[in-house]
Amino acid sequence: MxxxxxxxxxxxxxxxxxxxxxxxxxxxxxxxxxxxxxxxxxxxxxxxxxxxxxxxxxxxxxxxxxxxxxxxxxxxxxxxxxxxxxxxxxxxxxxxxxxxxxxxxxxxxxxxxxxxxxxxxxxxxxxxTGAGYLSSAIAMDKDLTKRLVSEYVITPQWRTVRYTEGDIARLVSETKLPCVVKPVANGSSVGVSIAHTGAELKKALEECLQFGAQVVLEQYISGREIQVGIIAGKALPSIEIIPKTGFYDYANKYQAGAAEEICPSPIPEDWEMRVRTATETVYRLIGLSVYSRADFIVTPDGTPYFLEINTLPGMTKTSLLPQEAAAVGIGYEELCEKIVEESLKQKRGL
Missing domain, CATH: 3.40.50.20 (Rossmann fold)
Known part of the structure; x- marks a missing residue:
């Protein structure tokens, strides 16, 4: 082709x-x-x-x-x-x-x-290849995604605010800490910060203004970072991310040796079933197709907190989705071709 x-x-x-x-x-x-x-x-x-x-x-x-x-x-x-x-x-x-x-x-x-x-x-x-225009738009908007899925999967408490520089002092005073600060429509953790103090929250809000006037203020959940890929509606084995410092931000995602990635995740079987089920649930609710990858924080009692889902996840050979596919015997070249084939099936309505 x-x-x-x-x-x-x-x-x-x-x-x-x-x-x-x-x-x-x-x-x-x-x-x-x-x-x-x-x-x-x-x-x-x-x-x-x-x-x-x-x-x-x-x-x-x-x-x-x-x-x-x-x-x-x-x-x-x-x-x-x-x-x-x-x-x-x-x-x-x-x-x-x-x-x-x-x-x-x-x-x-x-x-x-x-x-x-x-x-x-x-x-x-x-x-x-990949999801259609509507489901892609929904998944890109962290606030809208949470609104649609929060009745069906567990997600951290959040609120989305539209603000200017003049609103920052008020937001700092009324926001419960610690919290996660996220631009409403960025990927690769660009602009994401964890604020433990008022000063950190102020800095995060100032930096997020460069990405637009809307930000998600999300409850900070302490736990293990687990991500789950999905192909043709079926979840793959999960992968655990262990950053050597901080959290899984832009630098830790793309710099060699900055994080340990373990697939399949060394978690109990019932935890694995929970994150896979939650991934497939979100995938169906938003109307996604072909492939995606969902991100979770799993607390010490095994509760999976859904964070977001990515419709076009990274696809270098060492990216998370290819690692998960490899865990079930799907090599990188085969994975790329499978995404093409599944996409064309979707376009033909098969």
Whole structure:
């Protein structure tokens, strides 16, 4: 098949996305597909050939991408594009996607995981991998997700506030500590902080303003960090995350050796059943499809507190979902191809 692996884009998870996309593209090419890696935002502005020939590129435009500890400078990325249009699709991207048999969405964050790209592709008749536009939009909004699932799974208490800098002092005075501070629609733990003191809460709220005027203030739950992947509606073995310092934030997720990852999780069988059941419940309630990954904190008595669900989880070979798939005998290349096959089944209504 001719497959566009769409990555990059213009979100705080741009670097993570390019790393995932690069690995996916190489895996699909190893399975015999004409896969190419396309940066959604930069497009083909530096490509000198004909667009109809891009699937014949000998290297599939794959490069050497790694996730730097520093988050991307999106203003610099935007300024570096020769085509200074306001479109988030770079030159030639939509034309090439329309020529593909399927687009593998390796995008992360607000540029690709929030339903907007999915909606555009639906309107254009372009098949793509993963969940549809509505369920993607719901899952990206942490507050809306919690509202929909809180009657069916256990989730920490939370409230979502819209605020300005002038509201911070009031929020600090009325918020019970410790708490977790989260931008309402970011992934990869970008902008997430745990506040134990008023000073830490003030700093977290000030930093979150750069991601928008809404923030989730969530009850802090002490326990073990357990995450569960799901493919075609069936939960995979869970994986436990043990950061060497702090919590599982952006740096600990993507820097080698910053966290220990154990799969299957060394937890009792009944705990495992609880987190898997909760994952499948959330998946169905939101209307997700193909694959995703849910995040939990499990307390010492085995209670799983659902935090959020990711519709386009990281897909480097060492990312969590591929590790969980490997635990049931699904290798990385097979996993990438399975996501394509399951996605096309969904599009055909099978």
């Amino acid at each position: 001719r497959i566009v692996v769409l990555a990059g884009g213009l979100s705080m998870e741009r670097n993570v996305s390019l790393s995932s996309g690069n690995k996916i593209c190489r895996a699909l090419r190893a399975r015999g597909h004409q896969a190419i890696l396309v940066d959604m935002f930069m497009g083909f502005e530096d490509y000198d050939g004909k667009l109809e020939d891009v699937f014949d590129a000998p290297d599939g435009f794959c490069g050497d991408y790694s996730v730097a500890e520093a988050k991307p400078d999106l203003a610099a990325v935007r300024a570096s594009r020769k085509d200074q249009s306001k479109s988030l699709f770079g030159p030639g991207v939509l034309d090439v996607c329309a020529k593909a048999d399927v687009v593998f969405l390796a995008l992360h964050g607000t540029c690709g995981e929030d339903g907007r790209v999915q909606a555009a592709f639906d309107l254009l008749g372009i098949p793509y």
